[in-house]
Amino acid sequence: MFLTGLALLPAIALVVWIYRQDKVEKEPRGLLWKIFLFGVLSVIPAMILEIILDEVFxxxxxxxxxxYVILDNFIGVALIEELCKMKAAKWAAWKHPAFNYKFDAIVYCVTSALGFAAIENVLYCLGGDFGTAVTRALLSVPSHAIDGVIMGYFFGVAKEAELAGDKKRRKRYLKLSVFMPMIEHGIYDSALSLDADWIFVFFFLFVIVVDVWAYKFVKKQSGQDRELSA
Known part of the structure; x- marks a missing residue:
């Protein structure tokens, strides 16, 4: 029970943090819980597809x-998980009237990503120990949140393109909302999978750089938030 609570805590804390960065117009809490739940449920198709692709590889x-390491981490894991998280956010929030500001997209995609991360973290910690819970709280859960930040930027551009009636641009940016976080996710997972001394150093430098970038980017996007327009 203690490990389960510890596994859920970082995801919930980051949802609260991203919610508080929305300075212009807070999102309905019911909608955010719905997105979070959809993110949790998106683990199911992700796991099924990951097993199938792994067998194919x-x-x-x-x-x-x-x-194998590169293909499995970038395509067999990162692509599938980012696609499932994006679909969760889209199904829950795309048509909702509250989706009317650019920063909303980042809030939605981070929330979906953290729903996914929360249940994934619980599953890992059930088979692990206190050290596993702490390590994932400091590394894996924030990484999912960062993927959500990247996803959310392109997700918001896609929504604005739809409002402008630009179907081609909408489609392109929805694809980018999956592809761009897939790159970060794939690098992260591949670095963890490779066995070399320099990879260990690269991994932690990569984590620090991406964490700092994401924090600054969220602050910038929050400060420049504006209403979506056609």
Missing amino acids: LVFMDADTLC
């Missing part, structure tokens, strides 16, 4: 090859 290559 193993037909063509050995698990200890660099090609």
Whole structure:
């Protein structure tokens, strides 16, 4: 029970933090809980698709090859998870009347990502220990939140394109809302999977740089928030 609570705490804390960064018009809490729940549920299709793709990759290559590590982490994990998290946010919030400011998109996508991260963290911690819970609280959960920040920026541009009647631009930016966080996610997971001394150093430098960037980017987007327009 203690580990479960510890596993949920960082995700909930980050949802509260991103909610408080929305300075212009707070989002309905009921909507945010819905998005969070959809993020939790998105773990199910993600797990199924990850298992299927992993089996496909193993037909063509050995698990200890660099090609497998890169493909599995970028396509078999990152692409699938970011797609599922984006769909969760889109199904829950895209047509909601509260989605009327640019920063709303970041709030929605971060909330969806943290719903996903929360249940994933619980599953990992049930089979782990206190050290696992702390490590994931400091690294994995914030990484999902950062993916949500990246996703949310492009998600918001896509929403504005729809309001302008630009279907081509809408489609392009919805794709980017999955592809761009996939890059960060894939680098993160690949670095954890590779066994080399320099990778350890690269990983922690990467985490620090991305964390600082995400914090500053959220502050900037919050300060420049504006109403979505056609």
